[in-house]
Amino acid sequence: METCIALIPLIPLLGFLILAVAGGKFDRKTAGYIGAGSVGISLVLALIAGALFLRSLPGVSSYSVSLWEWISAGELRADMSFSLDSLSLVFCIVITFVGFLIHVYSIEFMSGDEGFSRFFAYMNLFVGSMLILVLADNILLLYFGWEGVGLCSYLLIGFWYKEPENGYAARKAFIVTRIGDTAMIIGIFILFVNFRTFHLDELMLQVNDKWSVGSPLAVITAALLLFGALGKSAQLPLQTWLPDAMAGPSPVSALIHAATMVTAGVYLIARCHVLFNLAPVVMTAIAIIGALTLLIAGFSALGQHDLKRILAYSTISQIGYMFLALGVGAWSAAIFHFMIHAFFKALLFLAGGVVILVLKEEHDIFRMGGMKKEMPLIFFTFLAGSASLSALPLVTAGFYSKDPILWYSFSSVTGNFWLWIAAFTGAFLTTLYTFRLVFVVFFGETKLKPSFQPGKLMTVPLAILAFFSIVAGFIELPESFGRFHLFSSLAENTLPAVTVRETGYPETLFQLLSALIVFAGIYLAYLAYYKKPSMSESFEHGRIHRFFESGFGFDRLYDVLLVNPLVWLSAINRNDIFDWLNIGLARLTVLGNRLFSLTQNGKLRWYVMSFTIGIVLILTYMILR
Amino acid sequence: MTIADLYSMMPLIVIAMAPVVMMIVISILRNYEVIYGFSVLAFIVAFASLFFTGSFLPRSIEPLLIVDVYSLFFLGIIIASALLVTILSHDYIGTLGGVKEEYFLTLFTSTLGASLLAVAGHFVIFFLGLELLSVSLYILVAFQRSKDTSVEAGIKYLLLASVSSAFLLFGMALIYTGTGTMQFAGVASLLKGSDAIAGFVSVGFSMMMVGIGFKLALVPFHMWTPDVYQGAPAPVSAYIATVSKGAVMAVLIRFFFDIRGYDSRFFFVVISALAILSMFIGNLLALKQQNIKRLLAYSSIANMGYLLVLLLTGTDKGIQAAVFYLISYFVTTIGAFGVITLLSISREETEKIDDYRGLFWTRPWAALVLTLSMLSLAGIPFTAGFIAKFYLILEGMKAGLMLLIIVMIINSVIGLYYYLRVITSMFTPGDDAGLPAISLNGNMALVLITLGILILGIYPGWLINIITRLVSL
Amino acid sequence: MLTVPIETMLIFAGLLFLIGLVGLLTRRNLIFMLMSIEIMFNSAGLVFIIAGRHWKQADGQVMFIFILAVAAVEVAIGLALLLQVYHHYKTLDADSVGKLKDNNQ
């Protein structure tokens, strides 16, 4: 068991190492096998670990393994050690499973690229880092993985380095998330200074023990950690990097959005739920941020023409749902949505990637069309993903994961009507932009012919993901459907259950409402983008659209507020003002040199004069003293 | 006068006799090499006689001379420096046209003057020694009389030195008027007795200061220095920078300590002012100087400024530090001038800093010596100058002369700049512009100097021990 | 015999010294400058005589003789050098004899 846990993150890292050091020496096939294989092995190990874990429940709720003592200085001690509990188990399995599928898909997707082995090296590192992140048993190691993930996103977004824009997008991603990370590390410092340990379980124990609810330290720490999470998870106000991060290859987007990176924030908050529970203000903030993000991102998604940017905003929006869930204390609902989201979002990106690939890097959805006829398999899988994303009632997994969030946003003790309204509007938006995408890309007349048909390595993962996007939801049914809570009973080994208040309204009512809104959304999309395109014409070219397209102008705002001042700041004083200190001194001495040099004029009588001046001065002093 | 008195004056007698013998030899056989060999020998004998003399000390030959270990030490320094200068002069003077044997003869007379200063205990000897030194130097400076600058330097030096002598003399006269004695010790004891010094005695001291300040090249009596250094033959410049200054320093220290000048606020202020001015103006003047001889002249101004600090400590330890400083400064300066001398043809001296371009690569050995000299002047570890500066700062701080030390520190940094300029020029690529080859003779001198700089820099303990054991007033 | 106070004598000598100094500063001819220096030397010698008389010692007069001798030497060498100067510079104007100076003026 322990070996298993240790090997789960190490094997992809080993894959990375092999590919990085000797990548050039392998042919593509081998490199692909190593890349995908290492994640595959991890998946198997994760499954084994999961099975063992489930068998040992409820006796043992977590396993840990320590590899070596990493840092020790003074009272500080941090080990390279991993621990597995139900929360990390879920993440592990999702990461390795989705990651594996993405890797397999990539073998074909990237086959024409010159940086093939580099790509797989990065991907392996990405998965490895994410696994470290979720398996870390101390917060420092978590930070290790956290930064590693950020790095990999940077490397992969800028994978096609020859386009300067890609580089800038990559840099933006790294820097924006790093801003969050910096806040987080300060939070970690506060925790350490107060409790003298980095160990997560111990920390949470002590936090619970020593800090009271709402105590300023708890609030500040939670807020700092939250800020870190906002950066990684691309939530307001640090969401701007994610849409630009589409610069990377599609599998990268799939990996970032579905399995790794962006969900790290969710994981962090869930992992530190004890701390967050002590800071109700922060919890409220999380909920509000989640709600705002999901709305803003939903609107922004409506304004996009780029297929991947639509999906990107949808990710931000869906993560917003998770944050909303976290904010109202519906921990396991958030995690559940994470899992389902991983399936369908990976599916959407991969399927979308196929579309883009076969259309020779065409991203604009309005130049596509009729893809249903051209590539039916892709259409159906994409449709499955879309349906799940829109939370089509009953038949999709998305419904089962999103519905509890909607319900708890209202019914949790910290939930309220406004949160629900936001989530509800968000659901409508989600459906609308999703099916806008579906109708525009797959229906209508064919504008571009696909250049080739995807092979098995691509389609099989899609099919698998499509399958899970539909059925995975059945492991956790809403209360009103009956008592079947496979997922939350697992999660609640680690996470507390949500506290529900007496609302006076039945859950069924809300489910009905959300079902209605989904259908309304689909219908509207159908009308505006299929039946009567003229309806959307004015919108697609209007000012509001531009506003939506720019993601509510956050980039512009940050440019004005932060980037420009910084650039200006670096432009001034490029030559270091303090240098004038030296230049001034040097000039002064040279001036002295010139001045005194004048006295050395070679004239004898002047020399005698200086004698005279000297003696006169001395005598004057003598008399005056 | 006993026989012991005679023994105690052995070095002086040797130096005094040498020119006599030389004159006789010249009149019989005018041979450059013979005269050169003889003078080297005579200096060595004089130096050796110091050790012989040592056992008869201290002794004062009333009322004129005081021969004690202190003066013996200075004699040693003077003779050794003169010896080095003699060796370095050989090639340079040898290429001069016309009569040149008298050069060494004059060198002896001036050394005699310097030696007299070292043992002076009386104004008469002070004056005579100074004049003997000066007069011989006029000749030496203008020795290359076919060269206009040499002559110009000679006449400038003569006029200014005479003026300064006049000041000195007038000052002595005033002091004599006030005290009725011309012995240092007598003046001192009389001064101690009466609190109120007559006004004209103070004027006398001030005027003496002009004379001494001139010889030591202290600002504002320094203006002759660069001109004379530049115009004089390079070995003579070396001589002026070392022997002449050392001798005057010897008498100044003795006189100043005898009258306990450091206790007087007046002297303290005046000397401090001279020191500070010398440091700043000397270093600033050297900053952009392109002529290496002038540069060294300015550097010597600054260095004498540093030395004055020790004058104000008023302790034996201060004197010891001064002695060490002088030794290291002499070795270094002779090293620098030695390289210049050896790389110069007497008609056309290699005196522009740019002339030394590429010396590192064409003449590594000469460049090494010059580099070491510059580093030593700048006070960088591994060289004598470093220990000397350390010693100086140590004693200066101990005596509480913080202001002067700080000024000195600032000036060390300014000074570093122009010493580095010389070094930089040496490693800047350039071609060997037909500099003469260095003879074995010259190389030997350079080896001695290099060893001196390095040994004093790395293992100075023995010398410091000797100095602290022997030197005191 | 009229006794002049020593201060008066000193002032007289001082004036003599001053005359020499001013002469030095104002005259440009090197020969005149040499002569001015002679005056300065002699003024110092005068003070020695005065002091020797004041203290009833012979020392002052001895010193004066030394001064005379030294001054003679100085002048002898000075004149010899002046010849050389004239040879090179064709002038005895002190201000014109000035090749040696800082160049960066």
Add this chain to the structure above:
Amino acid sequence: MILAYLILILLAGSLLALLTGRKGNLWPRVISVAAVSLDLVLLIIFSSSVSGTDGKWLMDLQLEWIPRFGISLHLALDGLSLVMVLLTLFLGIISVVISWKEINSRVGFFHFNLLLILAGIIGVFLSLDLFLFYFFWEMMLVPMYFMIGIWGHENRTAASYKFFLYTQASGLLMFIAILALVFVHESTSGTLTFDYVQLLGLEMPAAKELLIMSGFLAAFLVKLPVVPLHNWLPDAHSQAPTAGSVILAALLLKTGAYGLIRFVVPLFPSASAAFAPVGMGLGVIGILYGAKLAFAQTDLKRLVAYTSVSHMGFVILGVFAFNVIAYQGVVMQMIAHAISTGALFILAGQLYERIHTRDMDQMGGLWEKTPVMGAIGMIFSLASLGLPGLANFVAELLTLLGTFKASVLMASLACLGLVAATIYSLRIVQKVFFGKMNHEWEIADLNLREKIVSAVLVVLVVALGLFPRPVLNLAGPAIIKTLDSHPAQLTGLPDSGKSAGNGKTASFNQLSGMFKKH
């Protein structure tokens, strides 16, 4: 005696290199490698044979030098100096190897200087006599000046002057302070001595202590360097030849940091504690200002030079935090910075060798031609921004955490440096390796020698990032000893962990207390 041999071997090697320089270029190189390796081997053998975890000197050597002034050749080794000396020797070998092809003129003299610098640096790390320390301190300057002035780039002369004058001026201030300290000791105890051990624990009035300490600080802070005394650094670093830049950045700067830990803190406990807020402030200013200027540079070496300013800000920050964690961080930072910045300078040198420019605007898209070089550049840029898993992270983490214990405000401001570091580090990668090619550079990737050097550095930076414990363990006892009796330690900087044990109350007071401390 082994300690003296360490220095003597290098001195002998330097002379040999100089003399054999005429015989051919290979000799000096071989001799240099041999001399430094011999040192390294000797040191490893002997230091592994002595064990000391109780904070005592591992090796101690005292010989008479100038007894009149109480000056002796006192060399000693403890964990801290051992780490530093090992680092010095290691980078010494690297420096020789990277100069193998770069330096082709005056090879003998070059290696003479190189070995002399190393000897001086080792001397600084080993000296326990203040005079000897100053001796070595100054000894490093001349060969470095030669190195910059002879083998440097286009503005080498000005840069070499600036370097020399700056360090000399500050060094002299320290010298005065040393003397003042010695005199104070003499006046209380009656013996004149420059010996560090005897000078420890000297009681003196606060004002005097502060004054004397400021002399030491002047020298160390200029070397470190701290803003606004940093101006010599960008010039010297960018103009020096590669080996010179490496030694400057990796070793010379460390002597300043070492001096702070070894001399300033133990010799002036209360003054240094009083100075702490200012020191930390300077550190923060250095971090941010250095980063700001680094971002504005287009000259690659100049950029890296300013990152040094920024990184050294962490060192001074940590030094004045006075706790074990911060000090461990400082030690780690010294090593990590030495490796990562050294590697970046090596990279700049390799680029310069190939395309003869340091201007980043001329570069771009080089990854295509030189993937290995690109990867190396990437790794060290990442190290420089403090990515976990690399040595710099451990260093910055410990430093910041230690500082956080001492001053929340300072540490938080310093954390901004992490963001700034990200910005400038990524700029290197972006400008040099990413994007489109500006020129059609026809350049070759790293050759085997360069690969080996880079690989060694990469392995080291990763190894120390994952297994920093050997270094921490070595330096630990020395650090604990240094801080043992420090007043800042005794009077108790906020020990929030313990006070937090009182239960759930008073949390807010604690927090405000944390903010107030400095």
